[in-house]
Amino acid sequence: MSTKLHTKSYSNNDRLFFLLNPNEDIAENDPVRVVDAVVESLDLKEFKKLYRERGRCPYHPKMMLKIILYAYMNNIYSCRKIERQVQRDIHYIWLAAQERPDFVTINRFRNRVKKEINNIFTQVVLLLAGRGFITLDVEYIDGTKIESKANxxxxxxxxxxxxxxxxxxxxxxxxxxxxxxxxxxxxxxxxxxxxxxxxxxxxxxxxxxxxxxxxxxxxxxxxxxxxxxxxxxxxxxxxxxxxxxxxxxxxxxxxxxxxxxxxxxxxxxxxxxx
Incomplete structure (x- = not known):
């Protein structure tokens, strides 16, 4: 006599459509919300000249900047790895508003804003200092090793x-x-x-x-x-x-x-x- 397994029904082949709402599953004090708030406060007027008024609409620079900064915070620098995170990780999905830029798009954006990124980092430092997250009175030197060109x-x-x-x-x-x-x-x-x-x-x-x-x-x-x-x-x-x-x-x-x-x-x- 067979005994029926007493569990909830499960089938990943069902054609179900559902609406994902990552905002409900991310804590209010999660660092990803700090990244979101900081980028929203930045002045990105220098980015406007990098975009054309015609052609296909590109991804919003704030969204691209958020996922890249959050990836850097988590020691992720590869564009392919960032692409995978945007597809799988709920924090990246929330930052990207469920958009899915591929690694080519991420790399192009990163190369496009090379000159403007210094100004962005300056704004981030001043903004964090203004909110009391960091202080500008003391400099800290970490143990980063930088490889030399010396043979x-x-x-x-x-x-x-x-x-x-x-x-x-x-x-x-x-x-x-x-x-x-x-x-x-x-x-x-x-x-x-x-x-x-x-x-x-x-x-x-x-x-x-x-x-x-x-x-x-x-x-x-x-x-x-x-x-x-x-x-x-x-x-x-x-x-x-x-x-x-x-x-x-x-x-x-x-x-x-x-x-x-x-x-x-x-x-x-x-x-x-x-």
Whole structure:
């Protein structure tokens, strides 16, 4: 014996016509009503010049602006996604008064009002401030990450620079000890526990060159070889100075950050979710 299922009748194939009234199902304090009220209060006289007096009647700019602003509030920026919301979501259906603009129409409208949109946002901010929703006394900075055009292979890392700089300091100390000059040996001993700077190295190099000039010209083969070695080491010391200056400049540009780009010093390396 079969038992009849005790439920309300259901059939989605019935040809029923009904009138949708989303206004009854949207709370009075819902944010969508704020968007509606704000746009209704805006001065859209600049939009009139964007429309022709002939041809097919377009969608009202207030309606288009409402659904786009409400979509942006909900982190929806794709025109296709906005189109789907207008067809399915009761809040968008209410804003659009049951009109159904497709994604092409939404995109065209958005491109058409690019220049006027800045004025609209200014009006929105002033209107919200006038109603007490926001204040203009304090600025808040969020954690938005903006992707830079800098190539990921141009980034310089703080730890790498500091590590290479420490190695360079040791190379400079060893090189000064190898230079067969009393002045270089004295300077190396004095600064054994102190970090070298480009300025101190420039001073060392100048004194070493002056010492070479003051010496008599070498006559024998062995003396000439020693002189060539001394000049070679001084040139190497100059290269180390220039490299040290580069490392110091990088660290100054990085500041308190962990990385920077050589082509865009303001860019910091961040791993984007995308």
């Amino acid at each position: 990921k292979y141009t980034f310089v890392w703080r730890k790498t620079v500091e590590k290479n700089r420490a190695k360079l300091q040791e190379k400079i100390r060893v090189l000064l000890q190898q230079i067969d000059e009393v002045i270089a040996q004295d300077k190396a001993a004095e600064t054994e526990a102190v970090e070298f700077t480009p300025e101190t190295l420039t001073s060392f190099i100048g004194e070493l060159k002056d010492a070479l000039v003051s010496e008599p010209e070498p006559t024998g083969k062995e003396q000439k070889k020693v002189r060539r070695e001394q000049k070679k080491r001084i040139k190497e010391l100059e290269k180390h100075r220039d490299k040290l200056e580069e490392y110091d400049s990088r660290l100054e540009q990085i500041g308190e950050r962990n990385s920077m780009s050589r082509t865009d010093p303001d860019a910091t390396f961040m791993r984007m979710k995308e």
